[in-house]
Amino acid sequence: MLKGIGVISWEFLTEMPKDGMTSGGIFPAIVGTLLLVLGSMLVAFPIGIMSGICMSEYVKDGFIKRFVTVMTNNLAGIPSIVFGLFGMEFFVNELKWGDSIIAGSFTLGLLAIPIVIRITEESLKSVSKTFREASMALGATKLQTTYKVVLPIAMPNIVTGLILSLSRVSGETAPILFTVAAYFLPKLPNSIFDQVMALPYHLYVISTSGTNIEASRHMAYGTALVLIIIVLMFNLLANWLRKYLSRKVKMN
Amino acid sequence: MEKQFKDKESIEDVMQMQEPSKQNRTVKIESRNMELYYGEFHALKGINIAIKTNSVAALIGPSGCGKSTFLRSLNRMNDLIDGVKISGQVLIDGKDIYNSKALRIEELRKKVGMVFQKPNPFPKSIFENVAYGLRVNGISHKSFIEERVERSLKQAALWDEVKDKLKKSAFELSGGQQQRLCIARALAIEPSVLLMDEPASALDPISTAKIEELIYELKSDYTIVIVTHNMQQAGRVSDMTAFFYLGELVEYDSTKKIFTNPEDLRTQNYITGRFG
Ligand SMILES: Nc1ncnc2c1ncn2[C@@H]1O[C@H](COP(=O)(O)OP(=O)(O)OP(=O)(O)O)[C@@H](O)[C@H]1O
Numbered sequence A: 001m002l003k004g005i006g007v008i009s010w011e012f013l014t015e016m017p018k019d020g021m022t023s024g025g026i027f028p029a030i031v032g033t034l035l036l037v038l039g040s041m042l043v044a045f046p047i048g049i050m051s052g053i054c055m056s057e058y059v060k061d062g063f064i065k066r067f068v069t070v071m072t073n074n075l076a077g078i079p080s081i082v083f084g085l086f087g088m089e090f091f092v093n094e095l096k097w098g099d100s101i102i103a104g105s106f107t108l109g110l111l112a113i114p115i116v117i118r119i120t121e122e123s124l125k126s127v128s129k130t131f132r133e134a135s136m137a138l139g140a141t142k143l144q145t146t147y148k149v150v151l152p153i154a155m156p157n158i159v160t161g162l163i164l165s166l167s168r169v170s171g172e173t174a175p176i177l178f179t180v181a182a183y184f185l186p187k188l189p190n191s192i193f194d195q196v197m198a199l200p201y202h203l204y205v206i207s208t209s210g211t212n213i214e215a216s217r218h219m220a221y222g223t224a225l226v227l228i229i230i231v232l233m234f235n236l237l238a239n240w241l242r243k244y245l246s247r248k249v250k251m252n
Numbered sequence B: 001m002e003k004q005f006k007d008k009e010s011i012e013d014v015m016q017m018q019e020p021s022k023q024n025r026t027v028k029i030e031s032r033n034m035e036l037y038y039g040e041f042h043a044l045k046g047i048n049i050a051i052k053t054n055s056v057a058a059l060i061g062p063s064g065c066g067k068s069t070f071l072r073s074l075n076r077m078n079d080l081i082d083g084v085k086i087s088g089q090v091l092i093d094g095k096d097i098y099n100s101k102a103l104r105i106e107e108l109r110k111k112v113g114m115v116f117q118k119p120n121p122f123p124k125s126i127f128e129n130v131a132y133g134l135r136v137n138g139i140s141h142k143s144f145i146e147e148r149v150e151r152s153l154k155q156a157a158l159w160d161e162v163k164d165k166l167k168k169s170a171f172e173l174s175g176g177q178q179q180r181l182c183i184a185r186a187l188a189i190e191p192s193v194l195l196m197d198e199p200a201s202a203l204d205p206i207s208t209a210k211i212e213e214l215i216y217e218l219k220s221d222y223t224i225v226i227v228t229h230n231m232q233q234a235g236r237v238s239d240m241t242a243f244f245y246l247g248e249l250v251e252y253d254s255t256k257k258i259f260t261n262p263e264d265l266r267t268q269n270y271i272t273g274r275f276g
């Protein structure tokens, strides 16, 4: 950690890697990671949130619900390398997207969907049924009750949970290994079908198989620190948003 | 005078036996041989009752006897619970609310408002709490909503206390104020029936008195059904009282009769505090 601080400088954050990754910066990896986080968000949130809402509000207790719950739990427990292999087979080869941001985003998104479903479902379930009853008793439909009463109340928890899931996604190496991550690519992507570098993979590369491991050691510390800071920032953001949203829904 | 309905007597027969002055007062709520099961559990057994327009009916009885269950079956709140089975008829304004294709469940709940035991305002502003029912029923005209909110808050005797802080969170109100807010919220969509499940049980004596006063005033425009554990309260606010015991409607008669000279021994024991 301390060794990382000395490495971090404006240049480190904004420059391309140089000299076989032993000097220069990690700018493309930072951009790559942020793009992948954004991409996986776009993939996982709509589907995951909708499914979570359905599971909590619409699907009656019974076989289907138990089945889906078991499946999402299983999916959440699968090692991320399996998602990586699936992503390579399906998105990269089958759909011929090649190693690309879009393939990586879908793979990471897939990994996040079960988590997003669980977070949404649990947050909605924790909303007291007295609010639902009050709404229905005023002649509101189920749909109105869900989006005018239940969702706003659950929103602080959902948002916090989702951001935390993002911080998990941003640190994953295995799913991007075969689907998007470039070993060394000192330029920014032009389209979603380009490869990018990403922080976790970059860290993995320069600390295990770089051109000169000893020479790039300090780069590894710096990269690790940046990754940690990004994750930390997600957590702080989550915290702040929860407080802000809680105030907004006037919950005391 | 009302009598407890035996199975062979139909409600109509009993109606005809009533004194002429009361005859033109129509029946607002009526149930015929209503049975309710929670899964296997038989919670309401053959309930027959008729509640007249613009009157207050109190439901009393020991804990777990089915008062809330009966009340919630009048606006189909029990539909929200899995595994509830209902048979027999529940009529409001002569329409079977469980088997009438013409009456959407949302329409029914608009007509039959409900106030819950614990105050349950939404985590929204005071204004939005009262406006909610209007909004979900498709009303968006701003000045109309404003007028209606003001009127409902006045009806619920809360206006003076909140008129300067309508934008504040409803959670900043005291428990008694919150309960009156919930009453205002229910009144805003102009129901004709108001169901109240122990509306004052979580409140202090002053708030309770306010709510009781309110019930008395609302009676001229609404038909009110109130569950209460408080005998004095039932005596003060209601015209008719129904005594429930173990899922049965044991006795239903004028409040005065129930409290002074009940027919059934079980009612008598309960009133005099021998069980319950
Ligand atoms: N959702 C439910 N599922 C299963 N059984 C229930 C449910 N709600 C109530 N019951 C049962 O039905 C019976 C009647 O309950 P209800 O709530 O109507 O009683 P109550 O007369 O309102 O009692 P209290 O005075 O304590 O509020 C009780 O035995 C209760 O255990």
Ligand SMILES: [Mg+2]
Pocket (backbone or CB within 6 Å): B067, B068, B069, B197, B227
């Ligand atoms: Mg009850």
